[in-house]
Amino acid sequence: MKILVVDDEADVQPLFLQRFRREIRDHEFEFDFALSGEDALNYLHDKHSEVVLILSDINMPGMSGLELLSRIRHEYDEPPPMVMMITAYGDEENHRQAMDRGANDFLTKPLDFNLLKEKLRTFSTE
Amino acid sequence: MDIFYFLAAFILIRRINKRFKFTPLYAKWHALFNVASLVVVLFYTVVRITLETWADNLIGAAVLVGIVFYADREEDFKPWRKMFIVTYPLAAVGVITGITAFVAGDFYENNHGWFDIATAAAFVWMFARWAASRKQEEELKMASIKNTELEKLVAERTAEITKQKEELEETLQELKTTQAQLIQSEKMASLGELTAGIAHEIQNPLNFVNNFSDVSAELIDEMEEELSKGDIEEAKAIAGDIKQNLEKIRHHGQRADGIVKGMLQHSRASSNVKEPADINKLADEYLRLAYHGLRAKDKSFNAELITHFAENLPTAEMVPQDIGRVLLNLFNNAFYAVQKKQAAAGDGFKPTVEVDTSLKGKNIEIVVKDNGTGIPDDIREKIMQPFFTTKPTGQGTGLGLSLSYDIVVKAHNGKIDVKSKDGEGSEFRISIPV
Structure with missing residues (x-):
């Protein structure tokens, strides 16, 4: 399962690669990264068919995660990728907006990677 | 006779x-x-x-x-x-x-x-x-x-006048104290606005510190497994990752440290000691703080931040926390202006705040530009006056720009220029001698 992680913090990348070291080695998951909403849209433009799940931060300079979510829902319908939103502000407002805009799930920072793994496994077996 | x-x-x-x-x-x-x-x-x-x-x-x-x-x-x-x-x-x-x-x-x-x-x-x-x-x-x-x-x-009159003079001096002293208090409270007010931004800015590196420590502990378990299996190569690779993680932990720890120090510096009464400072670093730091500070209050707010930081900029002699306050004030104003315009203009409007630094002759120039509401002509003259504010009562002290003016012009022999078009945006240009 290919997962696109969108976060403006570059260090998210080694973190995911290490956290999912075994899963990646066992070819359970495959990760790609984008540093902004714009980046992510460009990536999807080329490879949207490969990506099964998008994990996006909400709070990013430029295009926010919520805007990215809306664009994805608007532009990539066939098949609709799963989108999980992550934000540092674990508040109702962002949660509601993410859900309104069609997010499949919602995670708060700091990320609980065990919970994330579980959720990803649930998605991949669905 | x-x-x-x-x-x-x-x-x-x-x-x-x-x-x-x-x-x-x-x-x-x-x-x-x-x-x-x-x-x-x-x-x-x-x-x-x-x-x-x-x-x-x-x-x-x-x-x-x-x-x-x-x-x-x-x-x-x-x-x-x-x-x-x-x-x-x-x-x-x-x-x-x-x-x-x-x-x-x-x-x-x-x-x-x-x-x-x-x-x-x-x-x-x-x-x-x-x-x-x-x-x-x-x-x-x-x-x-x-x-x-x-x-x-x-003698009576002289005594009277002397008394009046003393009273005036006392009042002047009181005014000076009040001014100092106002400056301090303005600092604290802007710090208050920053709290959420600072929390976010500290939360991020702290998350990394926690995450990288956790993952390193896991990696050590894995390394032990690989070693017992006899896969030395894989164990070495894991060790390399762990080493890298430790560096990352250190990096993010320092990042949080820098933010806390900056916050303390901002809140402390100015030492007025000029020292060479990196204006790009200062601008970047305060831009983030201002942005996250505003976002904490208005979660739907989002703006595009454009930075053009000139490379190899010489360091300029300045009181860093004072110039930081000036920048913070300009950023806060810029975000406030684009936020207001967004509220009026709606979805089609893309809020943008731009920060450029450059070397112009013997001056470092910092330009803070926004595409917000702009400054109407009739108040352009007044914006540097103490206590002038367009914000609703209780939301602005009206001291931000006036203090900025004092800091840049009086304390640093610099200049502040303002260009603005009502409804289209503003541009503040600060230049400080190297």
Whole structure:
């Protein structure tokens, strides 16, 4: 399962690669990264068919995660990728907006990677 | 008429005696005066009984002149010299009368009425002069009383003015203290606005510190597994990752450290110590803080941040926390302007805040640009004035730009230029000498 992680913090990348070291080695998951909403849209433009799940931060300079979510829902319908939103502000407002805009799930920072793994496994077996 | 000379001498002595009363000189002269006046009276009696007219006159004049001569040589009588001088005509008349009576007795006998008149006239004149000088003295005395009164008045007024001056100085001191407090509270207000931004900025590195420590612990377990399996290569690769993670933990720890230090620096009373500072770092730090601060309050708000930081910019001598406050203030204003415009313009509007740094000759230039509401022409002149604010009551101190102006222009010999178009955005250009 290919997962696109969108976060403006570059260090998210080694973190995911290490956290999912075994899963990646066992070819359970495959990760790609984008540093902004714009980046992510460009990536999807080329490879949207490969990506099964998008994990996006909400709070990013430029295009926010919520805007990215809306664009994805608007532009990539066939098949609709799963989108999980992550934000540092674990508040109702962002949660509601993410859900309104069609997010499949919602995670708060700091990320609980065990919970994330579980959720990803649930998605991949669905 | 020889009595007039002795009378004049007697009165003169009594008068001087009276003048000396209530002065330190009285004790010194008082006894002598009494003796002298007594002597004059006795002398007159003796002379009158025993001697002829011509001798009476000459001796009377001599007594008068003798007293005047004596007084003239005494320092203590200096102020009363006028009183002695006016006896000269009387003495002169006495001498002339005496000599005439002696030399030309017949002539004197025939005309002695004239001589008497002359004597009386000289005596009267002398008396008149004394009276006049006494009046003058009294006037002088009055004047001196008035002077004293005036001096007292002046002293009172001076005391009053001194008191007022002290009160004013006290008020000025109070105002200065209030100003310092206002500056501090403005700092604290802007810090308050920043709290959420700071929390976010610290939360991120802390998350990384926690995550990288956790994952490193897991990696060590995995490394042990690989080692027991005998896969040295894989174990080495894991060790490399762990080492990298430790560096990352350190990096993010320092990042949080820097933010906390910056916050403390911002809140501390300015030390006013100029030191070389990296303007790009300062601008980047405060831009993030301002942005996250606003986002914490308005979660739907999002803006595009464009930074053009000139590379290899020389460091400039500045008070970093003060310039940081200026930048923070400009960023806060810029975000406020785009936020307001977004609220009015709706979805089609893309809020943008741009920060550029560059070297212009011997100045570092920082441009903060936004595409927000802009500044209407009629208030452009006022924006640097203390307490001027367009924000609703309680939301802005109105001190941000005025303090920024003081910091840049007065404390750093720099410049602030403003360009703005109502409804289209604003541009603040700061230049600070390298």
